[in-house]
Amino acid sequence: MRKVIQTNEITKQYGSVRAVNGVTFQVEEGEIFGVVGPNGAGKTTTIECIEGLRKPDSGSVDLLGYVPWKDHLEVAERIGIQLQESALPLRIRVKESLDLFGAFYAEREDSQVLLDRLGLADKSKAMFSKLSGGQKQRLFIALALVNKPQVLFFDELTTGLDPHARRSMWDLVRQIRDQGSTVFLTTHFMEEAERLCDRVLIMDDGKIVALDTPEALIRSLGVERRLVFTIANHFDAQSLSEMPQVDRVEQIGERVVVYGSGERFASSIVRGLETSGVDFSDLRTQDPTLEDVFLSLTGKEIREA
């Protein structure tokens, strides 16, 4: 696989705050690469150093063979950017903006194709100021795609969107990757990183905490799993802790959580409950998530961090 991005020990300081502190990683062609972390972790500064909108204080970035903040135009022709905060003139119309931005590039995508692809065809004459948050975000993706870019940068793409709109954004990002582009994104939603990204870089306080596939990161936590269920009749759930697959059991009233591991962890407990004639319901397994990975690596909940 070809490397499209290589950063080497980049640092960036604002006043006395080290926003990015010695970050080194590489991104390969065709992957969805996500940087996750709480607000203030240095995600936006990192992405903007790679885009060339900022120059790091030290360290280097190689983007498609260019130095982004020096070779601005060569880079701009080959990448698409969705910024965390930006806008268009309030009275510009949707299709006008696509035609306008297309005119800035040598290579360009047909605006009607983009309108159809992003579900904006019926909004093509609408003014920017009249669009909903989700529609604006889709228009910004369309603008990022207008030059058929090799690498796409999405900074907090789904922040402020409702869960439904967020899911349809994920589908869009997957489609963009499937059509051959590399996607570099930042998010503070762990679920988004876990569901969407091929590889995840976890960032905190300007530093890399971990970098791997979501599955590998979760596996690295150890393999403790959880089985949760509700019991209707009296039953001392602690008796389950004698089973070999079970580490411990928590019981609060009718609600039971069993922690354990092993291939047949869930099925063996279910069989045990049935043998004992326990009437249980609402049974589900809870696997650890990236949220748990972040918690165990930094000691912080991402939401409060």
Added chain:
Amino acid sequence: MRGLKELTWINLKLFIREPISTFFTLAFPPLLILLFGAMYGNDPSPMFGGYGSMDVSMSGYTAVILSTVGFMNIPITIGNYRELGVLRRYQASALRPRVFITADVIANMLVTLLGMLLLVLSGWLLYDVRFEGKVLSFVLGVVWSGLALFAFGYLIGSLAPGARAAQVIGMVIFYPMMFLSGATIPMEVLPESIQHIADYLPLTHVVNLLRGLWFGEGWGDNILAVAVLAGILVVSTVFAVRVFRWE
């Protein structure tokens, strides 16, 4: 200059869609003719060397259009674009900064010339105003004045953090100049003490140059005004380039 034509065209459309700027640039100057024409008429007067009040005011009202665009529209638009993140969106594309600024200057210049055309047409239809200069020379005078005042406008827009600050700075510069430079009230009518102050106002030199060209003087006859405007253009451009920020 890729994208120049398209961005200029969009800027023109955006200008026309903004009712306030359209009013003050295109409709307000003919209204000045209606108002002041009703008050003073256009009879020849010894005070204006045998010309009428409207004859001598056409160049002043053109200066009003130029300063509306230069001190209000340009700084407010740039401040607004910075505040909202429009400039950042442009910065993150392949749009070259010099294309951005050239398109904006051309669009503002075209709007100014359109305003001037409507103004002169109204003056001609209502008061049969006398024009004794050369059309091309007068239009070039408007363009030259526009370059100087617009450059100053971009400087304000570069210094001001947002639209509101740009508006305040623009108004502080705009209003005194409107009344003290001979733009709305002919210089002959103003007291002598104010005429001395007027020499130091940039807009006075715009009014002088345009009035000279309007009545058939050459550029050489207005060398001071031409030079002052050149100075404003150069100094403002140098400073604006230094202090300009995308965000």
